[in-house]
Amino acid sequence: MVLPATPKSWYLPTKPHKFCPGCGHGIVLKALGEAIDELGIQDKTVFGCDIGCSLLSWNFFACDSIQTHHGRTTPVMVGIKRARPELITIGYMGDGGGYSIGSQHLLNAAVRNEKITVILVNNTNYGMTGGQMAPTTLPGQKTETTPYGRDPEITGYPTKGPEFVAALTSDGAYVARGTVSKYKQLKRFIKNALQNQIEGNGFSFVEALSTCPTNWRTNAQQTWSFLEDEMEKYFPVGEFKSPLGKGEK
């Protein structure tokens, strides 16, 4: 049997990974692994993950890795980078961790143009705690804490992360939104975000639209159609800011 090639920077004793079948986290982490390989930064990378399903990646890479608190990955990575600027620090988190409980850290790291890379997985809900509303939950979407559908009158409209990070950062920042349905593009964005940190230009941020069939309670076809037809319509995919040449919209 020929197994698909795994990135060199993956830590094989922890594979197969523990995400649910059909989960997008694995795809994002594959793109990240390949980007780390291609840039040759495995030995100087520090990977930090949040609490959320992202924590299942705490021993995912053959890179030095730190699991932090829910929402606190960004400041932990900032601390590492400020202490050791030669290291490449990657914060990996969910939309709850990044846009809700950790939003002040994301905001302030963006404003200070911290030279770290943040990769945030947007699956429109709180995966790990069993499917509550996230800042990214779409209007009308049912979750455990919006059992009658998200009502923007009560809870506002979904957070558009890259848009707000782009608005807050100054020159040198890299900001993009990719999707697990467009793997090559997502990988390019992640690689750009790492390259931007290597060059020391500024804050680098990629949101990845992702799937959570377990909490969406969707089959394979419904999962993909929610991602491509609903999410990608609401959350435009592309580069919002790039010092690396012309941004692609």
Added chain:
Amino acid sequence: MQKVIEKAGKAFLTGNEAAAWAALAAGAEIMFGYPITPQNEIMHYWTRLAPKYGRGFLQTEDEISAGFTVCGAVQAGKKAFTATAGPGNTLMQEPFSMAEAMRLPLVAIIQQRGGPSSGTVIYSQQEVTLTTFGGNGEGHRIVYSTASHQEIYDYVIKAFNTAWKYRFPTFVLGDGYQAKMREPLVMYDPEEKGMEMVKPYPLVGLEGKIGEGREPQHLCNIYSMEEELYEVVMKFAAEYEAIAPEVVEYEEKNCDDAEILILAHGVVSRAADDAVKALRAQGIKAGYFRPITLRPFPGRQLREVIAKSGAKKMLIAESAYGQFDRLVKQEIYGETIPIYNLFMPGVGIIDYDIVNKVKSIL
């Protein structure tokens, strides 16, 4: 307000579900919360039920916000509450401390999980110190430690009354086992049972025109002078001590002739109760004492039990590494009864564990 429980009746529920029903039955008007295991289902049931009874809910951006929104809502005169656990309880210490400083009738249900840090999402009794004496304050809080689903229901209802009557932040301290297990209980309407529910009232947004008939409200929790703060804290301390005898609750069994006293709180007290029965069946005279209020603590009652039993030894059992033990010791300072421990941080304790420990120390 619409009646929630028309007729008292038996139910078979998880503790989280019982807590949501109890808050509804107590007339809670709004819940603020942030997801965390093992508390989640309080929110899940509340979000399903609340709209049917015209009650509100907001999922805040984190626990700091959940706690402070409760502070705001009670200042506006509404019965509001939150629920959390573990690291969420840590974050809520900031708003809890504002509630302490401003005497706000905040109600919080804490379903303890393993710690420190993210720990486990399962169970512990490791939030005793945090819940009783957390924050930068003096522990002017009321903390009920429940042991069964019936108690979760009873004490969530009672917590609203206690909070609004005495105006100290009030906590119902459960745990992951109580949160997630199913157990039979009786649900009732508190007023049908003859309980008078204390009416909430606002501190801001009062009736009347400012300058004519009412003064503007200026509420603050910071002072310019050391002496001002001193006066405030001393007044709170005196008031807390004055109400403590009315608030204190405890349970004691088989203590009169006990040679060994077993102390436990919360769900572990059920194991202690069973252990006492098992030990007595084997001819060992064991008794059991359980504070229901961890703050204020039934210290006088415990001293009396020690004295009347003439027990030679005392065993403190808890699913933490000595948090309850410290609480007990500070309350019975000066007693000379030898104290033994069964500390099992973050894991459950059953009667067998206690029986074995007792036999090893007798």
